[in-house]
Amino acid sequence: MHAPVPPRPEPLVRIDRVTKTFGAHRAVDGVSLDLEPGAFFCLLGPSGCGKSTLLRLIAGFESPDEGRILIDRADVTGLPAHRRPVNMMFQSYALFPHMNVAKNVAYGLQGLGLGRAAIAERVAALLRLVRLEGFSERRPDRLSGGQRQRVALARALAREPRVLLLDEPLGALDRNLREETQGELRTLQRRLSTTFVVVTHDPAEAMTMADRIGVMESGRLVQTGTAADLYERPESRFVAGLLGDVNLIAGRLAAGGAEGRVTVETGFGPLVAAAPEAALGPGSPVVAALRPERVALLAGDGEGPSGTVTESVFLGDRTRRQVRMRDGTLIRVASPVSADPGAGPGAGVRLGIPPEAIRVLAP
Numbered sequence: 001m002h003a004p005v006p007p008r009p010e011p012l013v014r015i016d017r018v019t020k021t022f023g024a025h026r027a028v029d030g031v032s033l034d035l036e037p038g039a040f041f042c043l044l045g046p047s048g049c050g051k052s053t054l055l056r057l058i059a060g061f062e063s064p065d066e067g068r069i070l071i072d073r074a075d076v077t078g079l080p081a082h083r084r085p086v087n088m089m090f091q092s093y094a095l096f097p098h099m100n101v102a103k104n105v106a107y108g109l110q111g112l113g114l115g116r117a118a119i120a121e122r123v124a125a126l127l128r129l130v131r132l133e134g135f136s137e138r139r140p141d142r143l144s145g146g147q148r149q150r151v152a153l154a155r156a157l158a159r160e161p162r163v164l165l166l167d168e169p170l171g172a173l174d175r176n177l178r179e180e181t182q183g184e185l186r187t188l189q190r191r192l193s194t195t196f197v198v199v200t201h202d203p204a205e206a207m208t209m210a211d212r213i214g215v216m217e218s219g220r221l222v223q224t225g226t227a228a229d230l231y232e233r234p235e236s237r238f239v240a241g242l243l244g245d246v247n248l249i250a251g252r253l254a255a256g257g258a259e260g261r262v263t264v265e266t267g268f269g270p271l272v273a274a275a276p277e278a279a280l281g282p283g284s285p286v287v288a289a290l291r292p293e294r295v296a297l298l299a300g301d302g303e304g305p306s307g308t309v310t311e312s313v314f315l316g317d318r319t320r321r322q323v324r325m326r327d328g329t330l331i332r333v334a335s336p337v338s339a340d341p342g343a344g345p346g347a348g349v350r351l352g353i354p355p356e357a358i359r360v361l362a363p
Contacts (some may be wrong), residue, residue: 010073010084012037012195013058013163016317018067020053027053029219030067036165038193040186042206044214044242050197054216057086057198072162087161089357091168093152101127101151102136108158126154129188132286146177153185157192171350182208203243207231215239231291237361240289247290247331252363255282259357264288267327269305273358280362288361292334294351297321297341304350309343323349 001129006178013033020028028050035041043051056062058069060081074082078136087108095104105123114122127133130150140148146218149169156164170178179224186209187194200206206213207227214224223235227243234240254263254270264271264286280286300302310330313324319340321333331351335341343349 009036011070012039012072013197014068014070014073015058016070017053017069018054018064018069020057020062020064026219031219031221032067032216033224035195035197037195038083038188040185040209040211041198042210042213043197043199043215043216044201044203044206044318046201046242047108049094049105050217050219051216052167055088055167055197055199058163059165060084061088063124065076065093075213082286085162086165087159087163088167088168089156090151090163091242093147093148095151095155097140098235100137100139101132101143104140104151105154105158107181108172109176112159122158125223126158129157129191130154131184144177145173146181149173149181152168153188157194160190161194163195163197166196168199168201169200170200176333178205179208185209207243215242217343230358234359234361236288237287237289237363240359240361245332245334247288247292247295249329250332251284251286251288251362253280253282253284262360268307268325268329271305271353271358272355273360274356276360278362280360285363287361287363289361290331290353291355292320293318293336294352294357295331295333296335296355297323297335297340297343298350298352299341302350304352306348306356309345309347309349312344 011037012115014024015033016029018028018031019026030263031054045051057064060079068075070076071085100125100235105126106119108117109122120143127136130153132150135147170181173181182205199207210227212224212226213220213230215230217238223239231243232238240246251264251265251266254265257263260275262273262275264273265323273288305325307323307325308323310324313320318334323331323333325331
């Protein structure tokens with residue numbers, strides 16, 4: 001007997017069919033989304049896809065043309081930003097250069113009716129939280145990029161918002177510091193259990209930090225899920241290509257096939273794949289999405305598509321190769337060092353591709 005599935009918690013944030021236009025441009029197009037309490041959610045997509053506009057709609061800096069925004073079951077669609085239980089941290093950090101660290105953080109506490117001692121106590125606690133004890137008297141120009149980012153984060157958390165909105169919060173940091181700060185931000189969010197909504201254009205950043213990711217394309221929310229969901233089970237070519245390297249192979253569905261399997265006829269031969277979720281009949285044009293690391297290089301004669309290695313690049317933990325198939329299609333293969341076949345340019349190889357590694361998509 002199966003244990004009952006616990007009910008999902010009531011969403012803290014509900015975005016209900018929200019649309020926002022600027023002139024003839026539809027920046028956000030009918031987006032609906034539920035965010036649970038304590039979630040770490042990333043909005044991911046290229047520049048101009050509408051993710052920052054959606055963040056500003058939640059914050060109250062923009063008003064939707066259609067739809068509603070609810071926080072804690074209260075409709076906040078018409079409320080100004082300062083009356084919503086949210087706060088927003090901008091990419092520029094927007095610190096006051098003439099104020100020291102303590103005063104920058106304390107600025108977020110204005111209007112709460114707290115006494116001087118209570119403000120000093122909360123500022124000290126926030127600086128401990130973001131590991132900036134001893135920096136309270138420094139001005140922003142005497143801080144590193146990572147330290148300024150943490151001051152901005154402390155200020156954003158000062159009013160204890162139910163939802164913290166972060167617009168490209170790590171964009172101004174160099175790569176090493178950005179990777180270090182991703183882990184710090186995730187640890188901090190778990191400790192606070194505050195709902196974080198982060199906008200980023202960096203798939204690796206979203207996959208590292210988020211419980212759940214929403215992918216935006218041209219103002220629409222095209223897919224949501226965990227990093228594993230989006231990587232392993234993309235619902236479109238756009239999502240497949242956004243989250244990591246992928247081979248996109250054009251073909252057509254053949255008739256017949258074993259239970260749970262389909263055959264995709266390609267220019268270099270048939271590929272057996274897991275059956276697609278979409279209703280696609282025989283003869284339908286499709287795209288077979290295949291991650292390079294799911295392809296094995298095999299030597300010698302045998303079944304399976306074959307080709308010639310045209311490029312081999314050693315990358316430390318893996319070797320990346322390009323294989324030209326008989327029709328000219330190029331397929332990228334990433335072989336881990338522990339299973340590297342050692343095939344150099346000019347070598348003939350076969351490709352070992354398990355059916356479950358291929359995601360069949362509508363073109």
